[in-house]
Structures are given as C-alpha cells and as structure tokens.
Amino acid sequence: MARKVERSIYDLIDLSIEGLEQVEKAVQSNMLDKAAKLLKEYYIFRRSPKLFLDDSEKQRLVNYSKENFIEDIKEVIRVSEEVSKNTFVFRFPWDMEKTNKPFTFKNKILWHHIPFEDEEWAFMLNRHRYWISLGQAYAVTGNEEYAKTFCKQLEGFIDSNPVDGKWSAITWRSIEAGIRCENWMKAFQYFKYSPYFTEQLLIKMLLCLYDHCEYLMSRYDNFRHISNWGVLENHGLFEASVFLSEFKESRAWREESLRRLKTCAELQVLNDGVHWEQSPMYHNEVLHCFMDVIILGEKNNVIIDKAIKDAARNMAYADLYMAKPNHHQPMLSDSDDTDIRDMLTEAAIIFKDGTLKFGAYKNIDFNSLWLFGTEGINKFEEIPISVPEVLSVPLESSGNYVMRSTFDEDAKYLLFDCGSIGGGHGHCDMLHFDIHAYGRDLISDIGRYTYVEGEPLREYFKSCKAHNTTIVDDIDFIKCKGSWGYEKVANAIEKLWISKENLDYVEGSHDGYIDLEDPVYPLRRILFVKPYYWLIIDSFQCKKEHSFSQYFHFTPGEVYLDSNKQCYTNFRAGGNVKIVPLKKDDVEARLQNGYYSKEYNHIEDNKVLCYKTVQSGFTSLINVVYPYKAGEDNNIIMGSIQVYDNLNNAVEKNIAEAIKIELPCNTEEHVIFIRHSCGIADNNGTYQTIYTLDNTKVSGEIVLIKKSNSSKEVIVIK
Template identity: 40%
Template structure:
C-alpha cells in the first residue's frame, strides 16, 4: 500500500506538471505526462486489488491492529486527496473501502476518541483521521467524530477553502450504539457518543500479520469515559522477553489454561502454533447483549475454552468462561486495569477505583466448594506509546480442578464517589418437570441487584434437552442456554439470548 500510493502520487504530479514546461522541452514534458498517466493507471489497479485482498467485509484491515489499519487508511485517503486535487477519476471501490475503514474506526473508537491498543497499536487520537475522511467523503458521522475545525496538517494539505467548507459541514452523531464486526471478530457496545460514555470491546478474530497479538477473547472496558480494563500495548519491536510478554495471551484480559500460551513467539514477527477462533455468536434484545467466542488454542492440552459476556445495559457485564475437556487443569481469568486508578482486593472479588468511575468485580465461587482457587494482584508492564513503559495492576483469578470448570466474574460499574449499589449472589437452578436441582457443571444462576432492579441470569453449560430442557429459578423458567430478566418489571419473563 505504501509503495503504490506513492506511485499514484508521483504519477499524479507528472500528469499535472509534465506539460507545463517543467519537463524541459515540449516533447520531454509530454513524455513525462504520459508516463504519469501510466503510473496512475497501474497504481489504481494495484491499490484496488490490494484493498480487496487485505480489508475484510466489515472494513477492518487484516493485520488486526488499529494503528496499522490506520496506516493503510491514511494511504487511501491520500490517494483520494490527490485525485480530487488533480481531477483524476477513481474506481468506486477505492472510495467505498476508504469509507468502510473509516466507519470501522468509528465503531471501535473509545470515548476519549482514541483507538484501542490492540495488536501493535498506541493510544492514538483518531480525530485527525476522521477530520480528513469526513471532508473527503462528505460524511456527517465522520464529521461528528472529527475536530471542530480542520487541524493544522489538514489545512496544509487541503487549503483555506477546505477549512471554510469543513466548518460549515453538518455533523450527526451515529444512531447505532452496537457494532458487530463479525468478519474480523470485533464487537463494540457503548452507552452513547459522549466523552463520558461506557464502552465494551470484545475480540475473537484471527491473529493477523506480524503486528497481531495473542488476544483472542480479550475485552476492553470503559465506564463513564474512563478506562477500566486495558490492553497492555506493544512498547517495542526489538525481540526479547518484554516484546514477547506484551504479545502474550497473559498480557490481555482473557481466559487461560495452566498459565500456558496457545501461540508462541518465534521472533519479533514470527509465531508458532497458529490457532483458529470458533463458536462466535452474538444476540442483542432490548437492554441485553450477548457476545460469545471460543478458540482452539488449548486443544493440544485437551481443553476447549469458551467465553460468553452478557451485558445488562452498558455497565453490568457477566463474564462467563467455560473450560471443557478432561483431566485436572489450572483455569484462570486475567484482568489488566488502568494504571491511573487503584485496585483493592476483597473476599468476593476486587474493586477498581478511578477518577471518574469505579467498577466492582464479583467472582462467583463454586457452590460445591472443595477446589483449590485463588486471586492474586501484581504489577505488570503496559505501554500506551512506543518506547514508553509503565506498570499497571493485574488481577488473576484461578481455579485448579478436574474439567468441566466454569468461572464467572461480574463487572459492575458506577460513578466515582457514589456508593456501590450492587449485590451479586448465586441462585440454584432447577428443572421443574423433575424437581431436580442442577449442578454447577450443568447450569448456573445468579441474581444482580442495584437497589432499583433485580436481574436473574441463567447460564446453561450443556445443550437444552432431556431433563435439562426447561430450567430456571424461583418460578421463572425457559428453554434457552442464556436467559435473563428484570424481576422488578411487572409481568416480565426470561429473555432468551442463546437457544
């Protein structure tokens, strides 16, 4: 992309200036202009082909790194800018890909207008990208995400008239608050488009290229515009223990098995043990959103790991990890937290305290008991900008037991300074036809209260059928594998999010 967008720029320059006397003699100038036309034509053929190969149907670049997604988008926007300036006609696919990539940026943009630190990415402000894209594509939603005025670089590139036109452009906040980008494996949920919004990003996609990290089933979380769960970033491209640690699965907010890596670094860019995402699913009904993903990385160890995240609104998230297989294993959950806040451990979980937001993390202990388990807090490296390193709190929850193992953690956020309104408790799950109470390995129930609402959640770990086909708790029953209801609503019943 870098090479061929440069070829386009050279060709466009020669087309404009080859005949104006800068090429020496008239014949020489004509020859340069003709060469420019050839360069432009060839560059457009290559660019259209490369974008068709590299950009997925949801607009995300295959590298699976927002920073390099934007490197490519910048190249395409430069082609659009030069084509507009020189009066060169472009294939519609080129403009379409630019729009799709810019809208993917919009989907995963965090409340503070930065990109997620996924893969080899920094915490970079996206507004300059949106500003340029909005003017070139005449898009009101991108205009909303951009600067109020053209930034200095854009004025330099586009000129005074563009600056005036941009200020007069209409701006419109996107109506959508949920973006399922299924082809790349990115799902983004938000409460709104303000700087104080809530935000969840769940990832279950391919590794991508050398800039990809081992982040299948990772989640980023913001509450009231503040980072709570973060990606550890990249720091360096120099191969070594720190480069490999920051690419590892344990540097992300994921479920892990035996503290082992399912993919191993073989250098700064090379890997061993490519694995595939699986079982990706989602459902949204009213205030309830279900996201699911799995991967095959631990199959050599005889374990299949599956993550389901049930979001109630945008501040309550039930993180349910399932470990299927045989034998005894240490099953874990990693949580990397914003270094700007502090973390307090408690008997039933831990609490993040930030400047604007607090989030309580409740771990549900097994109802049977008797298993070895623990919760540990340590400081681990994070990097929000290249060559800048700091340390942040990381909480790891673990349980050593024969499989099947279920680990459920509820993250519930609220405004800093307010009292914690939440309580979380286990609820026995029964099958009313037989009157049998189901074990934790079959299904689990929990109740979440915030002082105004009481939500009942039912999670079925097996298929719906036989004596486990109609299950629930406290007089509320259904046929789903994931069900939820607000018990305080008159006449409410369980909403099925996964059958």
C-alpha cells in the same frame, strides 16, 4: 559532474510539455545554468498538477491558523527549533514508532545511525515527516532558518544516500521510500520560494524522486498484496507520479501504482472495514494513504478506482464504530492510544458524510486545514451531522464486537476481540476485551512498547498472558516466535452476536487447546445489561484436571483486592471498575505487577488481576464487571441460585446455573440463567429443556430476569 547531472534530468523530462519550451531551447543550446533556472521557475509557478497546498491561499491559511490553532503553531515551531539543531524526537500523533529521548547529531546527520539500539529510530528519521512541520513553521513565521535547515538536510540526505548505497537497507527500506515521497512533495510546497532552495537542489530532488519511483516500481511482490507495506509504498509512488507529471515515465508509474492500490484495497480490507492485520494503528496508516490518494486524484482529474474509495470509506466507518468514548482507537495488537478524530474529519470531508462527521472534531483540525485549504473549512461546516443508527456493532469479519451504552464521552464501552491474529503486528489476544467508562480506560490492552528483536518485553506484550483473556495450564494458545513470527496459531470459532435495546450479548471460542492430550474448549460469553454492568461467563469443556486462569489488566493507578477476592480501582477522577467473582471459594486471586504502554517506547507500571482454579472436567468462572464513577457506591452483590429441572430435581452446575445480582442504590434485581449443555434427559428418558429458578420457568440458553417491586420481565437472549 554537475552538468552531467543536469543534462540527465532533461533526458527524463518531456520537454515538449507546454511551459517547458524555453527549457528545451536552453538545453539544445547547451546553456545548462539557464535551463536549470528556467526549470526551477517552471516548478515554482506551474499551474498543474494541483498539489495539497494552493499558493494563492497560503496567507489565508496562515491567518486562520494564527487565530484558531495557537497551540498547534507553538508545537510546529518547537519541533522546527529542534530539527534546526539536528535534534530529533518523534512525537507526532501518527508517528508509527514514537520516541521520548532527544538525540542530537553534533555535526552532519548520519542517516543510518541507530541510537538506543532500536532500528525503528532510524526508520522514523528517514521518513522526514518533520519537514512538513518545518514548512508550516516557515509559512507562519517567515524565518529563513527553517528553510535553510530543510534545504541543508534534504541535500545532505540525497548526497549521502544513493539508492544502492552502503546503508540502503536502513535509509532506503521500501516503506520509508513510499512515505518520503508524500513528505517531500508536501514540504516542497512550503519552501519552493526560499532563496536557499536553489535550482541545483531542485534538480537533485527531482532526480532522487525519480530514483524513488523506479525503486518502488521494482519492489512489488505477493507479500505486498496483503501487507500495509504495499499501500504505504504505492501511495507514495502515486503521489510522486503526480508531482513528477512532466517525467516521461510518470503515466506508467501512476497507472501501476493505482493498479496495485486497487489490489491492496480488495485484498486487505475486510467486509466490515477493518484492515486484516488487526492493528488499529496500521489500519489508520493504510486509511491515511488511501485518503491522500483520493484527494490528490480528485484535484487532478485522475480516476481513482471505486475499490479504493469504498475501502477508505469502510475503514473510516470501522474507526467510527471501534472508537472509544474518548475518541481514541483501541490499543489492540501493535497500536498506540491515539485520537482518531483527525482521520474521521478528513474522511467526512472526502465523502461528504454526516455520520463520519459525528465522530470527527467539531471544527476542522490543524492538519486537515493545510490538507484541504480554506475550501475544506466550508465543506466541513456544510455537512449536516447524522447520529449513527446503532450504538453497539458487530464487526464480524474481523471478529471485533463493540458494546456501548451511549455515544456520550462518559459512556460505558466494551470491545471484544475474537478474530484472526492478523499478520506480524497481531497479538495473541483471542477472547480479549477492553472496558472504558466515565471518560477513562479501566481494563485495557496494554499496548506494544517495542519492536526490538530479542527484547523479552516484546514477546511478553504480544503474549496471551498480556491480554484480558483466559489461559489453560499456563500454556499460551498462540505462541510467538521472535518479534514478528509465530510457532503456533489458533482459530476463532463459535462466534455469536445479539443486540437488543436493553442488552448486548456476544460469545466466542478458539481451538488453541485442541492439541492438548486432553483437549480443552474455552468459551467466553459476555452479557452487557445496559447501562449497568457486564457479566463475563468463561467455561471450559474437558474431561481431566487442568488449571484455568482469567487475566484482567488495569490501566495505571490504585487497584485493590479485598478479602472476598473482589478487585476494584481507586482512580481519583472519572471512572472506576469493580470485579466480583461468583465462585470466590473455588479460585485463587492474585494481584500482581505488570506493564502498560500507551505508545511506542513508553512504559508504565500497572496491576494485573488473575483468578485461577484447578478443576477436573467442565469448569466455569463467572464475574461481574461493574463500572462506576469515582466516589459512588460500588456495593454490587452477586450470588448463586439453584436451578431445577421439570421434575424439581436440582440441576448440576455443569448443565446450568443461575446468579442473582443486586445493584447498589437501585431497587432492581437481576437473575441470569446460563445453560452450559444442550439439555438433560429425565428418569423417563424425556429430554429436558425447561428449567425453574427463583420461582420462574425458563427455556433457552441465556435468560435475563428483571425484577422490581411491582414487575418482572423475562428476556430470552438466546
């Protein structure tokens, strides 16, 4: 049997390639043991293709890591010790479905096993990312136990999991196959010199990678044009095609994978650089794949289409703009609370871009070091840092709008979401916003927690009520159907963005309630009066009676609701936030228990504030959201001001209203005018667009009046 396996690989490889002449002679002489040894020597010492790790500098990377990445080395050794005992806990920063409970296989690994009733565990197991850590630990320590573990597990997987085997639905799901190609290729570079990595194991690995390529070639369809699956699968196909460059089919694999990746880049990445599925987690998985392809292509003089490079660069810029002040991605849709500086470090090196470097680590990180080598250190250091030209950014194609006070880590930051739901990873979050200030998340998306079909918390975490948005009649404007589908979707409408030096303004709506017997049109307007606070203006156009609710989800910690229906946090360090409702007499205020999940498989308790009112016809709910440092005064005062028309008649609040805000410990006073309708006709039929409030005439829809002891400034926003 072994000899048939060996001979089959020589039928697949082009033995006329330089360096394989002796292998060909041994095969022709039926000296298959010798041919296998020669083939292994060739794969160990071949000069091309160039992979991510250069043998000639491995020791330099080890020395640099020992000097600069002590904690990272401890972590890869810890992981390697676990894996060597067949114990698995998936905790890498970009693991798509993290775990917290260790699981140990007492004898051999059953690659199809599903512990904890979540098949995502088995998918994580079959991606083999942990083998790269085994390789790094092996490189640093020289401990052959790590090499022995890798070789035993690799061979065990290959022997027990043929592509058409009994458990292939789990072990050969197509995205795992694509991810494995990358991880196997990178792991091989660490272990190829080990005596445990025999010529027979090499042949098994090569043949199995051949099966991966043929399998991935057969799996492409229209779904993969627009799904992250198409990118994850075909980046693996491309990397395997480079690694298996001696195989007769390698050129066809490479050309087809690049053609598919070009199509994916053109269709999946919106004009603003955001992946259309609207999940930062999968946005960054796709970005990682594109960047790996670019790096490997440049190393081997393979032309990578401009569409792929442009998509990767635009995605990196979207990361830069959307990153919270603590450098983490927002937890929108199916996303975890993950630091993205490694992504921006990699992108800065690839594109030699100082603006991307601004959002990256100050020095090259551990994984980027092993990806780029010592040359990457020099490249990164040589890039001059450029501060982004704008603070607040509208990512209009995806409907994500970012307001920030500065680029400092204690900055005030708000992300407003008014875009399409995306694919199955999307959540029912139109009009949702996140707030981060003074170094911590305050009001936030609560995450994803699980993908388990039928788990009630899966649907809750995706639901409208699980987001900082508005609800009419306790009816979700988007309705989920199971873990991945939808019974009803809504469209984002009426979006507008205005940004000035001293303020940002955004508005958006959706059509999720037009199917009600009495249709309701929700509108959310957010004004950031820099650098102090946000004004949240929610209004609902309708004719009959409805209930209207606002939801605010806090991060875990102490949250209180006082007798004036003002809600505030008491976090012991960093930032806090206070929410002050304008119409406290008209709303019911409830502070209830909720959930918060900063990563997959992790859940905490949190508090959820709900303001609810029942009104007929046009209704507005207005709140000040005021962030402040722990221990500082939060006594912000807000009240209504009567608005008058040109004939000095009081204007109804469904037409226009105004509020006065007094800031704590500040001599400045703000008056904000809000027009809800386009104007009114006076008794003479003259159309009125000029209003008077607080002894000031204004014209416009949103007007900010700033007053101090000596001056008054009128700013027409819209």
